[in-house]
Amino acid sequence: MTTNTISKIGQVFQTLQAENKLAFMPFVTAGDPDIPGTQRLLETLADSGADLIELGFPYSDPVADGPVIQASYTRALNQHLSVHDIFSMLEKLDHESLPPIVAMVSYAIIYRFGIEKFVKQASDAGLAGFIVPDLPTNEAGELLPVMQNAGLDLIQLLAPTTTHERTASIVENSTGFIYCIAVSGITGVREKVADELIEQLRWLKTQTKTPLAVGFGISKPDHVQPLREVADGVIVGSALVSYLQQVADKELTFDEALKQIAEFTKQMSDAAH
Amino acid sequence: MTETGNISVATSVTKNVPDEQGRFGPYGRRFVPETLMYALDELNAEYEKARKDPEFQRELNELLRTYVGRASPLYFAERLTEHCRGAKIYLKREDLNHTGAHKINNTIGQALLTKRMGKPRVIAETGAGQHGVATATACARFGLPCVVYMGEEDIRRQALNVFKMKAMGAEVRPVTSGSRTLRDAVNEAFRDWMGSVADTHYILGSVVGPHPFPKIVRDFQSVIGEETRKQSLEEIGKLPDEVIACVGGGSNAAGMFYPFIEDESVTLIGVEAGGRGPKPGDHASPLTYGQPGVLHGSFSYVMQDDDGQTLDVHSISAGLDYPGVGPEHSYWKDTGRVKYTSVQDADALEAFQLTAKLEGILPAIESSHALAQVIKTAKDRSSEDVVVICLSGRGDKDVNEVALLLGQEI
Numbered sequence: 001m002t003t004n005t006i007s008k009i010g011q012v013f014q015t016l017q018a019e020n021k022l023a024f025m026p027f028v029t030a031g032d033p034d035i036p037g038t039q040r041l042l043e044t045l046a047d048s049g050a051d052l053i054e055l056g057f058p059y060s061d062p063v064a065d066g067p068v069i070q071a072s073y074t075r076a077l078n079q080h081l082s083v084h085d086i087f088s089m090l091e092k093l094d095h096e097s098l099p100p101i102v103a104m105v106s107y108a109i110i111y112r113f114g115i116e117k118f119v120k121q122a123s124d125a126g127l128a129g130f131i132v133p134d135l136p137t138n139e140a141g142e143l144l145p146v147m148q149n150a151g152l153d154l155i156q157l158l159a160p161t162t163t164h165e166r167t168a169s170i171v172e173n174s175t176g177f178i179y180c181i182a183v184s185g186i187t188g189v190r191e192k193v194a195d196e197l198i199e200q201l202r203w204l205k206t207q208t209k210t211p212l213a214v215g216f217g218i219s220k221p222d223h224v225q226p227l228r229e230v231a232d233g234v235i236v237g238s239a240l241v242s243y244l245q246q247v248a249d250k251e252l253t254f255d256e257a258l259k260q261i262a263e264f265t266k267q268m269s270d271a272a273h
Numbered sequence: 274m275t276e277t278g279n280i281s282v283a284t285s286v287t288k289n290v291p292d293e294q295g296r297f298g299p300y301g302r303r304f305v306p307e308t309l310m311y312a313l314d315e316l317n318a319e320y321e322k323a324r325k326d327p328e329f330q331r332e333l334n335e336l337l338r339t340y341v342g343r344a345s346p347l348y349f350a351e352r353l354t355e356h357c358r359g360a361k362i363y364l365k366r367e368d369l370n371h372t373g374a375h376k377i378n379n380t381i382g383q384a385l386l387t388k389r390m391g392k393p394r395v396i397a398e399t400g401a402g403q404h405g406v407a408t409a410t411a412c413a414r415f416g417l418p419c420v421v422y423m424g425e426e427d428i429r430r431q432a433l434n435v436f437k438m439k440a441m442g443a444e445v446r447p448v449t450s451g452s453r454t455l456r457d458a459v460n461e462a463f464r465d466w467m468g469s470v471a472d473t474h475y476i477l478g479s480v481v482g483p484h485p486f487p488k489i490v491r492d493f494q495s496v497i498g499e500e501t502r503k504q505s506l507e508e509i510g511k512l513p514d515e516v517i518a519c520v521g522g523g524s525n526a527a528g529m530f531y532p533f534i535e536d537e538s539v540t541l542i543g544v545e546a547g548g549r550g551p552k553p554g555d556h557a558s559p560l561t562y563g564q565p566g567v568l569h570g571s572f573s574y575v576m577q578d579d580d581g582q583t584l585d586v587h588s589i590s591a592g593l594d595y596p597g598v599g600p601e602h603s604y605w606k607d608t609g610r611v612k613y614t615s616v617q618d619a620d621a622l623e624a625f626q627l628t629a630k631l632e633g634i635l636p637a638i639e640s641s642h643a644l645a646q647v648i649k650t651a652k653d654r655s656s657e658d659v660v661v662i663c664l665s666g667r668g669d670k671d672v673n674e675v676a677l678l679l680g681q682e683i
Contacts, residue, residue, distance in 0.1 A: 063570070074451060106567070108566060108577070108581040108582075134567070136303060136307055136310055
């Protein structure tokens, strides 16, 4: 898919690639611990070197996510957080001082809210794109053109089990970056990066110019090094959300968690840069 | 098909669904993580081969006959008919199957499919435990290790079924996320499958979920409707005028209705759980009160709030207590081929008692919803008319709950 103007997300990757750096993209849930907390988190992540931020829209039945992220979604939903609340928060942010924010949002939410309305409000609120984990590329026909018109990137996902045939259509629809799922499982913390993943990424690089970002199971700086030659970015979710779990369990105050998240983000972005 | 906005509306009904993308009109399809696409494609390809293989069909039919105890009888409920003073009421006795419900038709079929695919492990979800027991049964029969995901809350309420599953060698894994009930058990089973597809088959228990599950489960349950059709012609001498089944996820209804879809003279009625009333949270009737949306990998009628978050549902019957429904039912609703209505807890409870007293049959509280609808409407038909109810399961499992509701101690 070609567009005349490069997207906000595309620009981030272009700049980093020129400097031989990987993009570091942390994930947080909107509304965990609460909306003001999320605002502070976004600022903390930006100040600690995040190049892009993935913002999870809490959903009641997230199949692709592991226990840590689902628990975080449940905490947010228990406060009756609505999509409207998330958009209002985003509208008030100073997006100039923040990295581009990508929504991680279920198709159940987008469809019920209304595709046109969701994309318009997301665009007005300053979001740069969506990752829709339960929308495979062949079902994206209703959402993709609406997002393209609004200048938003619909990030395509690719799994270790994706066949070469499916890869071709995923690559064709891809803009912004391709979210490469590192393991055939759910999001969560893992020990090491698999050799098969490196092989798959190496092959993918021959198929597309769209940047490749790796997520699911990335949790420490050591995970980044083997990806340096074959990927353009890394995504960290559960490892970071674990700090918020500790806040919920009263093992940390939110201020302490913010400090540790800042420290962790710095380590990860240093490894990526 | 005509197009109205984003959603295409089916205007005439066909049995020739779903298409290759899993579409029943606009419903069904696959809204799942990319990680599962390969497994679903593989399952679909294997299933299509098995379906057309006479040896697979022969083996399945033999098991249904000798192990499940099919064909199940079509029984004339004479005293219930006299009581209602209208149409002749017949019961399709799925309660007489091995394990006491229709669920076994599907689990035997899918277990056979698992063997054929050479996968050494099975997972399943269960709410009240009926599908869990049916899966544990089939897996014991085939020597397949089996993990059943069950909400922590349901484990507490359904100790007897948990014991049965364990006795047959299944591992019951408690689900502690979300509402700790059936829909979380489904989420958990899908999660397991994402990391285990290489050596594991997921035996889904109803006509829900991503393509090809709604089709596979419908096909394995269609033995109910095929037998009923044949028995009606041979034993009554005509097709029924009306066929009624309860609808939760909708597997017994789909299996009962599908063979009758092209018989225009046969009225088809699906009965949802009306719970305490029409207020959101008080019932489990997405076809009656919900609207189309995405849940558990498919597009169908669902109970959601305005943000697409799944709403809590309620029914006296654990087997109907589900916020979604199979996509083929949504298709049948929109085409008008099947009429859907709902029956409240109290009426189902009354039908349970009446059927016990008049027929000496304890119906499952799920099936009691279909019975209640017939008890209400049979008098509007002539005594020449034939109404068949799918008695999807027996009510032994419900006696504690019923006694509690009637204020009696066991």
